[in-house]
Amino acid sequence: MHEVLRATSDSQLFLVTTAPYVVLDTALRIRAANPAYLRVTGRTRDDLTGAFVFDAFPDNPEDPTATGVRNLGASLERVLRRGITDDMGVQRYDIPDPEVPGTFRPKTWSPVNSPLVDGDGHVVGALHHAEDITAAHKILGPAGGEAEVRDFARQPTALLRRAMLATARHAREHDTWQAAQASSGQRSAADIARRDALWHRIVHAARRSLPQGCADAVCTAAVRELPTVDAAAITLHGRGPVPHHLAASSPSALRAEELQWVTGEGPSLTAYETGAPVLVPDMDRCGSRWPFCADAVSRVGVSAVFAYPLRNSATTLGTLTLYREGRGARPTVPPLDAAAFADITTTALLADMDTEIIQQLRATADADDINTAIGVLAAARGISTDDAAVWLRTTAASRRLPRADIARTVLARYGV
Numbered sequence: 530m531h532e533v534l535r536a537t538s539d540s541q542l543f544l545v546t547t548a549p550y551v552v553l554d555t556a557l558r559i560r561a562a563n564p565a566y567l568r569v570t571g572r573t574r575d576d577l578t579g580a581f582v583f584d585a586f587p588d589n590p591e592d593p594t595a596t597g598v599r600n601l602g603a604s605l606e607r608v609l610r611r612g613i614t615d616d617m618g619v620q621r622y623d624i625p626d627p628e629v630p631g632t633f634r635p636k637t638w639s640p641v642n643s644p645l646v647d648g649d650g651h652v653v654g655a656l657h658h659a660e661d662i663t664a665a666h667k668i669l670g671p672a673g674g675e676a677e678v679r680d681f682a683r684q685p686t687a688l689l690r691r692a693m694l695a696t697a698r699h700a701r702e703h704d705t706w707q708a709a710q711a712s713s714g715q716r717s718a719a720d721i722a723r724r725d726a727l728w729h730r731i732v733h734a735a736r737r738s739l740p741q742g743c744a745d746a747v748c749t750a751a752v753r754e755l756p757t758v759d760a761a762a763i764t765l766h767g768r769g770p771v772p773h774h775l776a777a778s779s780p781s782a783l784r785a786e787e788l789q790w791v792t793g794e795g796p797s798l799t800a801y802e803t804g805a806p807v808l809v810p811d812m813d814r815c816g817s818r819w820p821f822c823a824d825a826v827s828r829v830g831v832s833a834v835f836a837y838p839l840r841n842s843a844t845t846l847g848t849l850t851l852y853r854e855g856r857g858a859r860p861t862v863p864p865l866d867a868a869a870f871a872d873i874t875t876t877a878l879l880a881d882m883d884t885e886i887i888q889q890l891r892a893t894a895d896a897d898d899i900n901t902a903i904g905v906l907a908a909a910r911g912i913s914t915d916d917a918a919v920w921l922r923t924t925a926a927s928r929r930l931p932r933a934d935i936a937r938t939v940l941a942r943y944g945v
Contacts, residue, residue: 531653533645534560545846547876551657552645555609557582557602560654569661571627571634582657589623589633597622604642605655612652614643619666637666648934727866730754731873744776747874751851752778755864759854762786763839763874765847766801775847781829782852788825795822797850800836804845806868807836810861830854835863837871839878849874902936905943 530538531554537543538552538561549566551559559577567574570586577585583602588595597620604615617640623633638659645654731750744763751761760782765773777783789795796807796819809815810833816823826834833853839846849871851864899921906917921939925932 530554530560531647533647534654537561537645537654537656549659549661551577551582551659553582553605553655553657555652555654557605559585566659569659570624576627586622586624591633592623595621595623601640601642604640605657608642608644608655609652612644612646612650614641616641619662635663636661637663648930727754727869727873731870744878745778747849747878748776748778748782751849751870751874755851755867755870757853757860758851758864758867760852762797762850762852763847763878764797764801764850766845773847779852779854781831781854782850784829785826785831785834785852786850788829789822792819792821792825794819795826796834796836797848800838800848800850801845804838804840806838806863806871807834808863809834809836810863832856835867837868839871839875846875846878898936898940899932902939906939909943 534552534554543550543552543561543563546563547565549569550563551566552561554560559580559582562570562572562574562577567577572585582605583598586597588598600617600620601622604617607613607615617638620638620640621636622638622640623635626632626634639662640657640659643656643658644652645656647653731747731754748761748763752758760777760779762777762782762785763775764786765775774783774786777786786797789797796809800807812823812827812832812834831852831854835851837849837851839849851867903914903917903921906912906920907914910917912920921932921935925935928935
């Protein structure tokens with residue numbers, strides 16, 4: 530498997546996002562299918578890995594009007610030949626029913642195919658993203674029904690399609706969140722109702738925002754929905770020590786996040802490292818635990834910090850940190866429903882921002898490899914890190930390659 534396909538398949542977001550994805554090579558063989566895709570198709574990883582995509586998902590032989598294979602094949606050909614993303618709109622494509630061999634499940638999808646390219650800009654595969662909108666299409670679909678999804682000239686309007694896609698994603702997210710809640714133990718009816726209402730308010734806020742503004746919308750919702758919270762921040766983490774401050778509702782919250790990483794200590798960092806909430810109702814009294822951070826954060830006006838890991842059963846992605854600002858008589862307990870808010874935030878971000886988060890984590894991985902390569906070069910050649918950085922930059926420019934690609938070549942050469 531090409532290293533680009535492997536890197537995409539091994540990405541933690543590819544594995545944990547609730548959005549269904551498949552990695553295809555240029556021969557249209559399935560190299561990886563994430564758990565979300567396996568769930569929506571009812572297949573296993575062994576069923577699909579290495580299979581030709583149209584052997585795994587042929588047209589329904591009982592439907593002489595089926596166009597799934599033809600339309601998906603044409604879309605993937607455009608992606609591989611032109612190196613562009615292709616949005617297929619709404620597509621009827623029945624899939625084999627693994628529970629009843631020889632039969633097919635009626636399905637309607639909203640597929641998007643994207644090129645996967647190497648450092649030289651060559652297309653080495655495709656990323657197939659297929660949202661199952663079957664139920665939403667039955668409810669919201671136009672009167673033309675089947676004719677609409679079989680004829681590209683009669684596709685649903687863009688507005689109607691977005692409504693179907695949002696409905697399908699919301700249902701998927703809600704099922705995921707409710708399953709997580711059910712596994713965490715029994716809850717009272719009142720608690721379930723309160724958390725469900727909170728879910729809908731958060732998702733509504735996220736839906737109203739543009740995709741790139743989802744995290745900002747969630748931080749704003751945290752300040753609005755959670756009592757005694759003055760500011761909120763969402764920070765993502767990659768493999769190395771450099772975080773991505775995805776959103777912050779105020780300058781002081783952003784500064785507090787940055788100061789924790791500058792000092793190398795603090796509630797947010799501890800919550801990410803331990804995977805458990807870190808609740809600090811009075812920063813003035815935690816100097817013995819985080820002596821540098823406590824003083825620095827207090828100077829920007831933060832009086833309390835409540836950090837929650839954004840995690841699911843597979844991984845911890847980052848933190849949602851809630852801040853209280855100013856001094857005086859303030860509650861000594863965390864905000865009501867803050868833990869539930871963090872759980873919902875994880876699910877909403879994974880669904881609404883899966884592409885952006887993967888890009889963020891790839892950028893973090895690139896930065897890690899570049900920094901490591903600079904250190905290796907400096908040690909191996911007996912030069913300063915500044916000189917090593919210059920060599921890396923000029924070599925990448927002369928070869929017209931990304932610095933990360935040159936960095937990985939250096940690491941491979943020195944066996945790192």
